[in-house]
Amino acid sequence: MKYFIPEWDDRVDPGYDFILDKHSAQHDSDPFSDHYMWEIFGLENVPFDGVLVSRVKVEENKIKKRRIEELGIHKFLRLPPNFPVLGDCGAFGYVNEQVPRYDPIEILDYYQKLGFNIGVTVDHLVVPKYAEQKDFRMKITYENGLKAFYEWKKRYAENFLLLCAVQGWDVQDYIKMMKSYQSHGVENFGIGGLARKPTTFIVDLINRIVEEIKSSGKVPNQMHFFGLARISLFPHFKKLEDLGVQVTFDSASFLRRAWLSAQNNYMTLDGKGYAAIRIPQIGENSGLRGERKLKDAYNISELKLLEKECLEKMRLYDKGQCDIESLMSALEKFDKATKQNRFPILREHYLETLKDTPWKKCSCPICQKIGVEVIIFRGNNRNRRRGFHNTWIFYQIFKNPNRWFVRLGIEHELPEIDLLNLKKGERVLVITSCTKEKLGYTSKVKAPAKNMYRGLLFKLVKEFCEANNFDYVIISAKYGLLFPDEEIEGYEKVLKTRKDVDVIRPVVEERLKKILDKYEKVVVIAGTNYLKTLENVLDDRFYQVKGRGYGDICSKVKKALDTVLTKKIYEFIYASSTTK
Ligand SMILES: [Zn+2]
Structure with missing residues (x-):
């Protein structure tokens, strides 16, 4: 089994000064020089086996697109050519469009020119919002896949591996499309549209695939499951591997929950999620999300004093030189002054984080290097590093089957509804x-x-x-x-x-x-x-x-x-x- 991390410009400034909250000169002259996770951890310790790059992401930014076209995907990412980079279209980027944004044959050229190791055929997501188009979308996905497969066999098979995209509405659709592909000799599949499906659906699907393999004797070479880094699925992926299928999957959810989750920002090996301590950065005109004109509505100098007090007390607490009550009351005062009013909701979670001090027990390179800064919710350089820590934790769990049965409450954080x-x-x-x-x-x-x-x-x-x-x-x-x-x-x-x-x-x-x-x-x-x-x-x-x-x-x-x-x-x- 192999884990791929989706590449969404997850970089940090290696020379960032946490005490002064200042970027390095290198960052200021070229933000692209910021380090990727593999440069922070070192290639030999990197917590994934490959990188997934979606074309819609490549083309989002003109400078980025031009640089990738000039350098090729590996050089742009500063990865060696043999490090697996998987390319796909990023079908979520055009889910609302009538047809996919890319040509099924042209994309093969794109994969080849940029030097991808693996590429996926052009698919169209089958989603409840466009339920009436489901058959049409499945048909496009299948026809694109087949067309590309024959062209790939003729002209590209030496250069990269092609996964034929599979989409479906129910389990039966997925099975049917896979079998049709197989009748044309397809052996490598990219299974899409599962990221938002319940685990029971995916388990049903895997069980059906296992049955099909056993009854037909046709064993796929590789299957990639898009957007599915769920620990509860590992034992099921293993069933496919035991039959000889190379299983790969991807998801950035562990990385991104470092800043997107309300209160499970920092993961530990036993499956716990801790709330990071929010100390937002105060500037004259920015700093609090959605509050552009800070200086009109707030007393900036007072805010800055409270902010400084929180940071200092966090660091003293870490050294055992400040008690928890004093730190908590500083956090509460600052929260009130910023009018964010998160403290009452987070109080219990903060206490848990501060009492357990999980960052002191973690042996990942991030926590070892920046210590207590990792648990402070504040700006890209702390938040994304915490995401790197989470990715490292996820990978340790993935690599050790004894840990697969930790039940992660944090795998399922539901959105709030009014x-x-x-x-x-x-x-x-x-x-x-x-x-x-x-x-x-x-x-x-x-x-x-x-x-x-x-x-x-x-x-x-x-x-x-x-x-x-x-x-x-x-x-x-x-x-x-x-x-x-x-x-x-x-x-x-x-x-x-x-x-x-x-x-x-x-x-x-x-x-x-x-x-x-x-x-x-x-x-x-x-x-x-x-x-x-x-x-x-x-x-x-x-x-x-x-x-x-x-x-x-x-x-x-x-x-x-x-x-x-x-x-x-x-x-x-x-x-x-x-x-x-
Ligand atoms: Zn760590």
């Missing part, structure tokens, strides 16, 4: 959880699930769903998954440990899978342990209502409920006044 943005008539499923407060606690008490649970959050969610005509289901520590009208008996069980989660997960998955297809959006209003039971079924329709704790989430649901009810009253008054 209930007020849900529209009536949307096909929404709400997933909530059972509550400690019940009608009764023994088998003598029987009632429909919707009447059994008496907790405040449950009641609010129920009323909110009923008012909107949204379906809802309940994750129960005892029963797994319940529909509101199912009659159940009272019980005491609560979801506490990892084992509790593992016990009910199969039931939750089985029952959910049967109904999920009906919904456009799935909104989870439940605590972390309950969320863990959903790990394998999550896809890009899932959202979560997030808050600073139980009370905060209750008040969000209450607010949404009140809004719906008020609207209903107005509608009622309006309706009765017009009928009169």
Whole structure:
């Protein structure tokens, strides 16, 4: 198995001065001279096996495009010619266009001229947004793949390996396209469109491919899975490898969560994600995202003092010369002054990070070199280095099968949703959880699930769903998954440990899978342990209502409920006044 990292200009200034927050002279004269991950780690320690370069990314920037055309892809990236560089189109870049942006034959020339080691045929993504075009998009992908394959065999096969792109709507589509390719002699495949699919879909697909290989005896040479660096998939990829398939995959999600994740910015080998400590840089006109005219709205000199205090205290804390309370209060003051108001949400996460000091225990070259700076959320040079650290951690887990079974909570961070943005008539499923407060606690008490649970959050969610005509289901520590009208008996069980989660997960998955297809959006209003039971079924329709704790989430649901009810009253008054 091989891991490829997508190349999206992930570079840092090797001479960056963290104390003065100043770039090196080298960076100022040519930002392209900043170092890639392989230059920071050294080629022998680099935490991936290849680099993926998408054509849409190459052509995004004119200077970059010209330099790559002049130098070739390896020289531009400052990599030796034998280091695998995989080229693709970057189909996400033209997903909204009628047809792919590139010609199926011309792209072969592009791969050859720039010196790619591996290239993928021109594909078109099959996505729910363009569901009505799915057959058309699959047809284009297949025809482009086949055309390119025959041309490649004639003229390019000596120079680079060609993967024929496979796209599909359901598992059967993928299998069908692969088999059609195979009947023409194709042995290398690039499987696309899976990045946003739930793990269960991908596992089903892999199992079907395994069956096909066993029954047909046709073993693909190489299969690349695009956008799929999920630790839970490694054991399944292994099944393909055991049959003789070279499996490769890519994803930058571990790198990028260093700055994109709300609170899982720094990963550790045991699968934990820590929040980085946010100390944004203050400048006269910039520094806080979206706040261009800082000096009009803020007292800059005061902000700068608070910023300096936070940085100094972080460094002192790292040396054991400042206590945690003093550091936390500096962070809180600064957060208030910047009007970012993240501190209340992040307080518990910060405490965890600061108490555990994970950066002190990491042996990666980044943490070894810059120490506490890696955990500070501040500018490209710290944030991207933290991403490099994450990539290193990911690769250590990948290379050691004993670690494959760490369950990464951070693999599934759901986007937040505001209930007020849900529209009536949307096909929404709400997933909530059972509550400690019940009608009764023994088998003598029987009632429909919707009447059994008496907790405040449950009641609010129920009323909110009923008012909107949204379906809802309940994750129960005892029963797994319940529909509101199912009659159940009272019980005491609560979801506490990892084992509790593992016990009910199969039931939750089985029952959910049967109904999920009906919904456009799935909104989870439940605590972390309950969320863990959903790990394998999550896809890009899932959202979560997030808050600073139980009370905060209750008040969000209450607010949404009140809004719906008020609207209903107005509608009622309006309706009765017009009928009169
Ligand atoms: Zn590290």
